[in-house]
Amino acid sequence: MTKVVVGAADQAIISELRGMATEIEGAEIISYLESTTELSAYVARVRPDVVLLHDRLGPQATADVVREVTFRSPATSVLVVNTKGDLGGAIGAMEAGAKGVLSYPLAFDDLLSKFEAARGWSERMSGLLTGAVADSARELGRHGRLTVVAGAKGGVGATTVATHMAIDLQRKVAGIKVCLVDLDLQAGDVSAILDARRRVSIADVAKVSQDLSASTILDALVEHESGISLLLTPVQVAETEHVTASAVRAILSLLRQEFDVILVDGGSHATPAQAAAVEVADEVVVVVTPDVLAMRSYRRTVEAWESLGVRAEQELHVLVNRVSRDDVLNMDALGRLTSARLVGTPLPAMFRRLERGINARNPDEVNEASWWKGLERIGGEIGVHGAPTRTGPSPTSSKDKPKRRRGTRAKVRSEAGQVAVETVALVPLVIFVCLLVWQLGLTALSLSWAGNAANAAAREYAVSGDLGKANEAARDALPSGMRDAVRVAVDGDSVRVVTQVPVLCTGCGGLGEISQSSHVVEEP
Template sequence: MIVVVLGCAEQALSYELRSRLAEIGDVEVAYVAESSQELTNAVLRFEPDVVFLHDELGPQPYADVVRDLSIRRPGTASVVVSSDTGSESYAAAMEAGARGIVTYPLSFEEVQTRLQSANDWARTMKRIVSGDSGQDGLGGANVIALSGAKGGVGTTTLAVHFGLDVVAQVEGYRVVLVDLDLEKGDVTSLIDVRWRSSIADLAKVADDLSARTVVDAVVPHESGLHLLPAPTDVRDVEYVTPSAVRRIITLLRQHYDLVLLDVGSHVTPVQAAAVELADEVLVVTTPDVLALRALRRQTTAWEQLGVRKHDMVRVLVNQASRDDEVQADTLRKLAQSPVVSAAMPALYRKLEPAVNARDASALKEPVWFQALRAIGAEVGMVRVTANEGAAAAALEESATRRGRRREASRLSRRRQPSPDAGQVTLETVALLPLVLLILAICWQIGVTAMSSVWLNSAATAASHAVSVGSSAAEVNDAAKDRVPDGFRDRVAVTPAVGGDPSRVRVTVNVPLVTFALGSPWDLSVTRKVVTEP
């Protein structure tokens, strides 16, 4: 059975090509794509033997698609479907890596011949590269694009720290960071490095680029991270075209293990080209309404341009705090795209010295790097080979065994009787009432703190219920659903505080030691209701 994926810009051509393949027999059409990005995702997902690619499929030029697929799936053969039978068209397809051209109107004999030839070549290549793909079956580097929902959300800071952390944690892993925020790129403002060439210098000679030329233009940092900066002269931005960016990224993919793209926050043709070519796209946002609205506009623009659907984008929350009014559940409802489960903490003051000194390695906060690595693991930033995975599993099992031995040693020491066991001094008996009183005070403080936490959660639920037009009873139920059952009778909800329908107040009575005892203490929170347009 020959597995085939089709990429056709016209439904009539798709129908005709499927009919010809059905006549051949022993052919399974796994997927029919209507855009270049959709075709690339289908090839990575189904791993077909042969791809039939219409030369009018967009928005990415078909030659770039063929070239990209030949790198990422060397065992898949590409056949171009074209109405142009000229020698120039044939030469361009062959140079990109296609295994043949089918002209339309389609003939059964030509489709059968090209399919069989391409399939034989694909099987030969699969035998050659079997067991040597090295990275979860994906050829070339992992390309991850980071975009900001709007300016100032910390996209460049995260891109730099992701790159530095991967280089520091994975020995021998080759990482390059490309600054595609062409007019306001800040990568070199966060890393102290000297450079002479930028991405604009490569774009000027994009038609004659080679892997050696691209690698020579990349700037190595002392940390091991490699950089391709944005141009310093704004007049050079015009040289950086979408086709040049595709060519540069394709060549970087051949030489590195991880390519990080800082694509900025403005939807431009260059940004769209990078987003379309990336394996993963992370949109960085902060937990506030303005950033979330900008996030939705950006993902909608990408979908309208046909470069990325909103469900193929991941949302990364930066500067998250427990004091934020927009919490995780609300953010997931407003984002439309999947949200990365881990969020970057708000460390404004601790980040400031590292930014001012242009030394990202000066930041030493463990919580920052824990979140950074959790996000990297979730999005598959570092691809692990089978041997590396087995080694990691063995190390983890060894660490687990050592932990078990230490725990057993501690338990054995605890079981040994102390020579002073069973002796109770008079001093201990005299101090017992004071200890109990201190424990009771600490317990009451804890109960009050938990009451405050439940109160804020209930107030958030009540304000949300009011914002969506719920009745007073529904608002009351929404608030009480956020607190434990034994606490529900202590919650009181007052909508339209002072006659203002945009304000809601929630009050709780703080328990005295246990839920069974009341107290004269009440806590209240008044929230302003924000109605989304």
């Protein structure tokens, strides 16, 4: 079945294309998109075989849309419906990569012949791309692992996490090649944290992204004393306009060929550049703090990515930073607020202990072992520490790795067993407290029942003067489980009722006697 997507906002065009497509064997229209933005995002996500594009669809120009579609999905054929009658526009669409132009009004024979040609080209290209990917994988062995670390909002610590994780990985895994890309174009702080001076920025590389080569991008990197390579943001904000989505894809694609691990500080703003990195990344980690504002910002970011079709929420990792005992939102509550995968190792609040390293512009000044161990565990969970190297072995041999995993599992089992034992030990105490509270409530209720019985007995004795009838009236005023133990006595001008306090429930035995008295009012 050939998957077809129609990009048109004119209902007449949509109706004609729908009617003709039903007569083409093996063709199925899977979606109708009414803007070029939606079309580009949908094609990147679904990768259809053929796109039927109306030349009046906006807001982008037809040639730009064709170029974007073919870039995002090289095996997709684009057929342009030319209703403007513009020869220059038709030529521009063909030069951009369209596989045919359909003249308007539409003729079925013309549509059928060009559709079959487009379908055949798509099938051949899909086969070639599949083979090329397999050959490339065999030749290179693997490609670098790309991970984006983005902040739900400013100030949650995403830059610190990405930077320190890159430093930690470089010094713990011998021979690994790590690149840290600062894609926070509005407020990038990687250079400040690492005291790195930029010569060439990502904006300079983006300017030549159409003719980008490995040597060009390597010349733009800053080699930090820790061993990691840095691609930094420009000093001038005006330069960031060159960092387009297509440029980011081209840059990251080349970095994959040169490095084992690429960590991207994606910033906290949903820009086209950030969205492009999120789209092509192997893993995306969103850093949040355990508060309502951060989770609201997280929700807005996720909705922006999903609307652009770059990444679903279920494909994300959520890392909780600055956890403390005073947090209103705990890990369980945060897990219920997202369908993403919650990273199992939260990072504790270490404001003062991290401040020293940030002020000194040297992460090595942070000497908290728990911080670095936490980053290593997080790296293992998201696959960063599991990335193989190109140039040398890991400091731990392959024989050690299973042992480390077994040790980790043993530790998890030990901690789980400890929690289970503590829980079992607490159960009797919890039950005892609950029973004590229940018995106190039942005792108070028994006093109330005894008072009602005394009032009933006093009334009956005042009317009849018969102690037996007064005893029957008192019994009737009590619950059935307390009637057998009731005694009624007359003390002068008062009637006293004595009964037993039930144990846990009426009729389950007596805990002790209680008595209540009521004054006898003589009838005139």
